[in-house]
Amino acid sequence: MGIQGLLPFLKNILTPSHIRNYRGCTVAIDAYCWLHKGAFACAEKLAAGEKTDMYVYYCMKYINMLLSYDIKPILVLDGCHLPSKKNVEKKRRERRELNRKKAAQLLRDGKRKEARDALVQCIDITPQMALELMNACRDKGVDCITAPYEADAQLAYLSQTGIAQVIITEDSDLILFGCHTIMFKMDTSGAGMLIQNKDLNKAMKLQDAHYTFDKFRYMCMLSGCDYHANLPGIGLSKACKAMKLTRQIDVRLILKKIPMLLNIRNLTVSAEYIEGFIRADNTFLYQLVFDPLSRKLTPLNPYPPGVKAEDMHYAGPPMSPDHAFQLALGNMDIQGNRIANFDPAPRSQSWINDTEKTPYLLSIWDPNYKPRGQVPEGEEPTRPSTKGKEVLLQAMGISKPKANEQRRKSEPPLKPIKKGWFR
DNA sequence: GTTGCATGCAGAT
DNA sequence: TGCATGCAAC
Ligand SMILES: [Mn+2]
Numbered sequence: 001m002g003i004q005g006l007l008p009f010l011k012n013i014l015t016p017s018h019i020r021n022y023r024g025c026t027v028a029i030d031a032y033c034w035l036h037k038g039a040f041a042c043a044e045k046l047a048a049g050e051k052t053d054m055y056v057y058y059c060m061k062y063i064n065m066l067l068s069y070d071i072k073p074i075l076v077l078d079g080c081h082l083p084s085k086k087n088v089e090k091k092r093r094e095r096r097e098l099n100r101k102k103a104a105q106l107l108r109d110g111k112r113k114e115a116r117d118a119l120v121q122c123i124d125i126t127p128q129m130a131l132e133l134m135n136a137c138r139d140k141g142v143d144c145i146t147a148p149y150e151a152d153a154q155l156a157y158l159s160q161t162g163i164a165q166v167i168i169t170e171d172s173d174l175i176l177f178g179c180h181t182i183m184f185k186m187d188t189s190g191a192g193m194l195i196q197n198k199d200l201n202k203a204m205k206l207q208d209a210h211y212t213f214d215k216f217r218y219m220c221m222l223s224g225c226d227y228h229a230n231l232p233g234i235g236l237s238k239a240c241k242a243m244k245l246t247r248q249i250d251v252r253l254i255l256k257k258i259p260m261l262l263n264i265r266n267l268t269v270s271a272e273y274i275e276g277f278i279r280a281d282n283t284f285l286y287q288l289v290f291d292p293l294s295r296k297l298t299p300l301n302p303y304p305p306g307v308k309a310e311d312m313h314y315a316g317p318p319m320s321p322d323h324a325f326q327l328a329l330g331n332m333d334i335q336g337n338r339i340a341n342f343d344p345a346p347r348s349q350s351w352i353n354d355t356e357k358t359p360y361l362l363s364i365w366d367p368n369y370k371p372r373g374q375v376p377e378g379e380e381p382t383r384p385s386t387k388g389k390e391v392l393l394q395a396m397g398i399s400k401p402k403a404n405e406q407r408r409k410s411e412p413p414l415k416p417i418k419k420g421w422f423r
Numbered sequence: 424g425t426t427g428c429a430t431g432c433a434g435a436t
Numbered sequence: 437t438g439c440a441t442g443c444a445a446c
Pocket of ligand 1: 001002152171173174226
């Protein structure tokens with residue numbers, strides 16, 4: 001459910017943009033956003049259990065648009081359920097169940113229109129539906145990766161490692177996870193609203209010297225997040241005020257001072273609240289993700305000294321490397337059943353000609369793949385200006401290059417990757 | 424002004 | 437997977 005009211009809170013730094021500004025770049029997609037919207041196009045059939053692939057076509061409409069702008073899409077899907085999110089998932093299940101019953105009653109009353117509206121609210125995206133979309137994408141040479149846990153953290157990892165220059169989502173949580181550049185509300189034409197991590201201090205109206213990304217994240221968490229409730233009566237505005245008033249950096253001390261900072265007498269911050277807050281913070285910082293290059297599980301950010309994955313089961317219980325890899329490829333469902341036999345190896349044959357100069361256009365599973373890196377200062381890139389569509393498609397193993405295509409010289413390297421440089 | 428909660432909604436004909 | 441909006445209450 002993200003952070004309630006965060007996007008309106010950030011309206012000052014949300015800028016209209018178009019995905020064509022990222023020609024030649026890689027864009028990672030929060031696939032379940034599209035899947036859920038696409039499922040509305042065929043809600044009756046899905047609810048009735050009939051076969052339909054209308055939701056696949058809905059998503060491919062976006063994919064094809066991205067390809068038409070010479071953009072390399074990476075589809076990112078949600079994986080296993082996160083212990084930290086137990087409450088939220090329970091709420092969602094109850095909501096779907098409520099709507100299922102409501103639909104049945106309305107149908108008995110003969111109110112077909114209302115019944116359909118309720119029915120629409122109880123459909124769920126199954127792993128089989130996600131697999132159908134992955135197959136359709138792979139037929140077009142589009143990379144897919146299933147996160148070990150939340151797609152949120154996986155997308156942030158792709159952003160921070162310079163694999164993806166833009167993240168496409170509808171979920172405000174992605175901002176807290178530390179993505180550099182996010183496009184919200186992108187329509188089928190490619191228009192959307194862009195937000196950049198480097199602008200967050202402006203939204204809080206804090207000077208650079210006093211701003212830290214930690215403060216921003218604490219502000220959001222104080223107003224309530226999927227992993228932890230807010231303090232009663234505290235929303236984004238008051239949380240922002242509190243974070244502006246303190247120069248403290250210790251989370252525990254900040255939390256204890258909240259009633260004083262906001263001058264709220266009958267507000268107590270229990271020890272349980274503080275410990276829950278820290279677990280939630282660790283879930284944002286250290287949730288397990290899958291690194292496609294090393295093909296291993298890794299925390300989104302490096303653990304502090306002395307901390308191990310076993311210490312943070314709530315941020316994703318560790319799983320075996322092979323399990324994580326097969327899950328990432330979409331070959332294994334979250335229960336551990338084998339559901340496909342996709343082998344990324346053959347794709348490395350698409351390593352030809354100009355892809356030596358653009359290894360970031362290869363499949364992320366290709367041994368020769370290299371991330372493109374960060375766009376300097378988070379600006380919308382103007383390079384490469386006219387790299388032909390043929391190069392991208394060719395690199396992705398789709399079409400042949402034109403015989404007399406004019407070639408640009410190799411581009412200067414972009415800013416090297418430096419994880420966490422913005423903190 | 425800010426929060427809390429209930430309600431409606433996402434596509435396509 | 438999520439957001440927007442309206443309105444009552446503090
Ligand atoms: Mn989320």
